[in-house]
Amino acid sequence: MMKLMQLKWLISFALITISSAAFAGWDDINLREGVTQISREVYDLHMLIFIICCLIGVVVFGVMIISMLMHRKSLGHEPADFQDNHQLEILWTVIPIFILVAMAIPATTTLNAMYDAGDAEIDIEVRGYQWKWQYTYIDDDPNPATQVKFMSNLLTPPDEIYNRAAKREHYLLDVDNPLVIPTDTRIRFLITAEDVIHAWWVPDFAVKKDAVPGFIHESWAIAEEPGIYRGQCAELCGKDHGFMPVVVHAVERPEYDAWLADQKQAAQQAWNETGKTWTMDELMTTGEEVYLRACAACHQVNGQGLPPAFPSLVGQGIAVGDIDAHIDIILNGKPGTAMQAFASQLSPSEIAAVTTYERNAWGNNLGDSVQPKDINSMLTGQ
């Protein structure tokens, strides 16, 4: 009776598992085929090894289950007396070797294709920061005034994360500035990191590469269909590891060219604005924007921080102290703490604005400010 009960349990458990897999839809529970030649090869390889593994499972578990049903003491089955069988043992050592070779051949072919370092038309540097990505489009003749380089931050607001607002589509998988690439073009990604190890992952391209500080790793893709492709950081990189998505927008070539021209123009404009004198209002407005984007994750929206790791900026410490020391910390970070160097992440205008904002927000009201051109001369060492 007990045995029958157990069997029922086993069968109903199997049924629940299978049916739950069935109604969830295949796409939600399997690898994506993706939109590159490589990603499709990887998908096929995955399905091949998955099916082989399932077949092995069916055979091994099948024999076990038959044995468990038939060779029971309760059925009066007498134990046989054998403890080895050399032919059988050789057979089950040799057959797996053939199965493994059958897996290794396509795997080697695909891996070779992935590592084929052909000439790419476009080079993009991907740089991981705690907890955002920076994309730099590498020009053949670099001009700092028109360099296309931007940070890509999580767009999902804290209200959605903390369940104060309804979660929208693409929750946690949306960024302010996605990476834009043209379709049918070979793009090389040069992947590195500023602080700790991150991993840049776009499932639809089958590209996952660790971003290691001090080293540049290379990967590539040719997206064959326009679309928005979403992934996430795949290497534990600190508290907000779960909040640094990767979003790639693949567009047709003409659209890409137009986008790139716009970006270059905007870069030129920002470059020009560094030279002008900003009003307090302009600095505060831009400053708040920059603060929410770049600083609030640690120092919090209200500036109170999360001591001791992330100190408060309100009425104490660096934001109400000497302005040069304040700027220095924002530019160069504070070694041994989580405070990053923002000189490479923010433009001179943004640094000037956010410094001014921190000194005048939340009742700090120091009244002093700093101009983008001053920051620029600090950075260029004049």
Added chain:
Amino acid sequence: MSAVIEHDHHEDHHHGPDKGLMRWVLTTNHKDIGTLYLWFSFIMFLTGGVFALVIRAELFQPGLQIVEPEFFIQMTTMHGLIMVFGAVMPAFVGLANWLVPMMVGAPDMALPRMNNFSFWILPFAFSMLLATFFMEGGAPNFGWTFYAPLSTEYAPPTVTFFIFGVHLMGASSIMGSINIIVTILNMRAPGLKLMQMPLFVWTWLITAYLLLAVMPVLAGVVTMMLMDIHFATAFFDAGGGGDPVLFQHVFWFFGHPEVYIMILPAFGIVSAIIPTFARKRLFGYASMVYATSAIAFLSFIVWAHHMFTAGIPITGELYFMYATMLIAIPTGVKVFNWVATMWKGSMTFETPMLFSVAFVILFTIGGLSGLMLAIVPADFQYHDTYFVVAHFHYVLVPGAVFSIMAAVYYWLPKWTGNMYNEALGKTHFWLSFVGVNITFFPQHFTGLAGMPRRIPDYALQFADYNMISSCGAFLFGFSQILFLFIILQTIQDDKKATNQVWESAHGLEWTLPSPAPYHSFSTPPKNLQEAHG
């Protein structure tokens, strides 16, 4: 003549255990120390389990409900560290302490005082590790694999306590493994050949050599971290000429053998239990020994399969892929041998057998997903997702942990002299079996669909499977209270067990009375035919 009698009498006087707390502090008896290890491991299992339930509670729904991201990664880190170093490893050492002397016909372990020391280091090591929760900066938050520079330049100040804790655990493991090696090689009953030893003794002998080889590597890597953090070296800092990926190479040179350290003794346990309940001798004893040795050897040359995305050149990727795939062969041999042992047996399914059969099935599932992970191009998609989480939990929970539970049920009557309650034992098994599968099976799917590991919050398409997984985790977690109850009940009860306990149990430990006497074999056993099943 009378002097001799008096001498014997004098000896007898000291044979029983001392009374009170000091018995446990000062004990040099292998059974007492085995008991200490096992209880310690159970406490750590519950502690690490509570951390796991915090993780699963937070992941029950998308959004942040219960804990902040910072505390969440402290939970994932401490769950891993506690379960690996505090629960699974000490449990196996505890089983070795109890069983190895009885199985080889020895009175005790070879180095009893060191045995005491190697246990008593552990409570201090883990108190120190757990105390970091109450310190400034919180507990370690860089994952149980503690990759630099997250664990060096960017670590909380408590990382130094973590490093010291790891050093202590390593010292304990090294002493424990020396003791086991010396006992097995020197204390076997006269005439007991190596190839007559039970597989549990064989697998532990091999495991102990693995421990001796890799614990110093772990000590090395944490010392390099210590130097980077406090003494301005730059082993893992590219800015100073070092290399963060060097950390991963050194860590996984320890880490891969480490995962086999957690599974080889399990192979030994299952190889003891299945023949007993199939009433048939173990199929392919010699090939089991060779397969275990082959797995141990291979474990040293496959470490970089944990690092396929770390920027290894293609020749390296191919080598580590092929070498990793080779592991499937000896592992397959073991699984086929267990199945062949069951084949045409006369099986009954008492609790230890249920856990062992579940071990074979679920460990094989974990092994097959491991084979999938070995395929480099596919691993680029699987790496650091929940597919990996599902894989290693299948080999560690219904693998290592189920084997430990099977061992407890199998040998508990020998240890306590009392039979456990079979109906409760079976209930515990079925609750655990269902719980484990509900927890970890859906994680294969969330992983393939793209959910990364170690994240406190996730995109909406992963919500259903995470909820199922969390329900399973609570079922599995709370079922372990029943396990505790069954053990305590067995210790209290006086449902006397026979000496052989199980109808078809073979091995020297079953020739001793139940409960086993304080000193196992004061005179070497003569009948060695029974030494292995």
